[in-house]
Amino acid sequence: MIVSMKTVLDIADAENMAIGAFNVTELEGIQAVLGAAEELGQPVILQFAPVHEEYISLKTLGPIMVLMADKAKVPVCVHLDHCDNFDMIREALDMGFSSVMYDGSMLPYEKNCAYTKAAVEIAQMYGASVEAEIGAMNSEDGKAQNDCYTDPEEAGNFVKATGIDALACSFGTVHGLYTAEPKLDFDRIEKIRETIGIPIVMHGGSGVSDEDFRKCIDRGVRKINYYTYRAKAGGEYVKQKCMETDGPVFFHDITCWARDCMKEDVLHAMRVFSGCK
Numbered sequence: 001m002i003v004s005m006k007t008v009l010d011i012a013d014a015e016n017m018a019i020g021a022f023n024v025t026e027l028e029g030i031q032a033v034l035g036a037a038e039e040l041g042q043p044v045i046l047q048f049a050p051v052h053e054e055y056i057s058l059k060t061l062g063p064i065m066v067l068m069a070d071k072a073k074v075p076v077c078v079h080l081d082h083c084d085n086f087d088m089i090r091e092a093l094d095m096g097f098s099s100v101m102y103d104g105s106m107l108p109y110e111k112n113c114a115y116t117k118a119a120v121e122i123a124q125m126y127g128a129s130v131e132a133e134i135g136a137m138n139s140e141d142g143k144a145q146n147d148c149y150t151d152p153e154e155a156g157n158f159v160k161a162t163g164i165d166a167l168a169c170s171f172g173t174v175h176g177l178y179t180a181e182p183k184l185d186f187d188r189i190e191k192i193r194e195t196i197g198i199p200i201v202m203h204g205g206s207g208v209s210d211e212d213f214r215k216c217i218d219r220g221v222r223k224i225n226y227y228t229y230r231a232k233a234g235g236e237y238v239k240q241k242c243m244e245t246d247g248p249v250f251f252h253d254i255t256c257w258a259r260d261c262m263k264e265d266v267l268h269a270m271r272v273f274s275g276c277k
Helices: 005-015 027-040 050-054 058-071 086-095 109-124 152-162 186-196 210-218 228-244 251-274
Strands: 019-023 044-048 076-083 099-102 129-134 166-169 200-202 221-226
Touching: 005 019, 005 044, 005 076, 005 129, 005 166, 005 221, 019 027, 019 076, 019 251, 027 044, 027 058, 027 228, 027 251, 044 058, 050 076, 058 076, 058 086, 076 086, 086 099, 086 109, 099 109, 109 129, 109 152, 129 152, 152 166, 152 186, 166 186, 186 200, 186 210, 210 221, 210 251, 221 228, 221 251, 228 251
Parallel strands: 019 044, 019 221, 044 076, 076 099, 099 129, 129 166, 166 200, 200 221
Antiparallel strands: none
């Protein structure tokens, strides 16, 4: 069943947990995420990022995401991630997405506020939620720069000015693969949550230790974006199976191997995020 992001994050607040937000680029990824969520009986966020349009377009995958989420036995938010294009935001909402992220984090503060507020007004016409971002994260070398970290006071002003439902913050995580152990600013997370009063979103969630995930959740993180290590797990398992298999390897075998391995990776992540065993 499709619900808004605000709905699943309200559940997360009530349960002192985080909702896994899993970017997908293929049917098998959707199956892995929804299969894991249904097995655990947990709400989940299924999301698409415009950066992945080089693999598959929103026009192709978006309606499939909405169809499968609607048929799921658990609450599912269908979310457009990291978008700064209003045409694409409207396209996703017209498809049935229940949440969008307007990413103006690279803009000057005043422009970020203005454009984010416009995104909120558009989403409200659809009954959809909005996520936005203050601060910035690196993704090239696996290291975060603390001069880009989110300022708690600025974050509080931004939330008041825009009326968003969740705020993505920079506090030490990065997008992509880590080349060094992430150094997370837990005190900053706590200060931001106290200041903004709405759920914090962790981007760059892949590669963070289970212990650090729980520390972040205890301080107010309620949505955790996760993609890279799920995709890597599926790819590495397919490579292993191909090397172990005598004779021909059929493509349908590859997709099933990847789906099943990615589901196990999602199951582990969701157990950590929710605190369930």
